[in-house]
């Protein structure tokens with residue numbers, strides 16, 4: 001059953017987080033909805049522009065619609081991830097989304113405000129929830145100076161003004177994570193001092209963490225043992241940092257990379273161990289099962305089990 005993100009975030013603030021998972025394929029939609037029902041956990045189904053490009057936006061919306069019939073107890077909302085103005089407008093009129101992200105974080109502050117505000121006005125007419133982003137989410141290299149590092153992170157002194165001006169419903173922040181399998185080039189992880197300051201300035205306001213994958217070491221090793229060549233320094237967000245971030249108001253944690261690693265591990269091992277086979281159905285079933293098991297664990301880590 002689709003629900004409003006506002007309700008989900010009101011309930012979880014400071015206590016647990018909602019997993020927001022990017023789906024690209026039928027197997028992933030099955031795995032996610034199956035896990036949501038199994039764990040009795042609410043979740044966000046995220047659709048990126050790349051996914052809409054790959055599977056077609058109509059196909060993705062239809063798959064989610066079908067999944068809600070196959071898994072009637074699943075409690076979820078559909079979210080556009082990293083939309084530009086055009087994607088956001090399209091998602092608003094399609095009727096298939098309860099929530100959208102307008103990502104103008106690469107623009108200067110005033111332009112980010114302008115673009116975000118335009119989308120918020122339009123989305124709110126349709127009661128659609130809007131996530132915006134302030135700060136540049138990218139890997140911060142070790143050899144940058146402190147000033148250079150802070151130029152990339154979200155500046156806490158800007159967050160109140162940004163939210164007041166745009167009237168966005170949640171805020172994605174850059175506090176040290178980045179997308180992909182190589183999040184941290186050194187030892188630094190989430191910058192909790194920045195996160196704490198953001199929470200102090202935006203009490204009770206839902207904060208979104210992009211780049212939330214754990215990049216499990218064992219998975220990376222299994223991929224490499226089955227012929228992959230992922231780099232040694234693949235690192236993600238450790239479980240204890242997730243738990244801490246939730247206390248600071250992180251309500252939504254985005255996951256894509258972990259499910260890609262899982263896909264790669266399942267299929268590499270499958271075809272290594274079953275060299276005569278050439279049928280997508282058999283490894284596909286294995287991936288759905290592994291995906292569901294993986295998400296059940298993720299819901300547990302985020303504290304969302306039995307919160308649907």
Ligand code: G3H
Nearest residue numbers: 048081082179180256257
């Ligand atoms: O559109 C961007 C995707 O959400 C990024 O996901 O960092 O796991 O590739 P990724």
Ligand code: 13P
Nearest residue numbers: 180211212213254256257
């Ligand atoms: P990961 O790369 O950590 O999975 O992050 C995904 C994300 O933020 C999608 O918006």
Ligand code: NA
Nearest residue numbers: 080081082101
């Ligand atoms: Na998003």
Ligand code: ZN
Nearest residue numbers: 179210211254
């Ligand atoms: Zn993201």
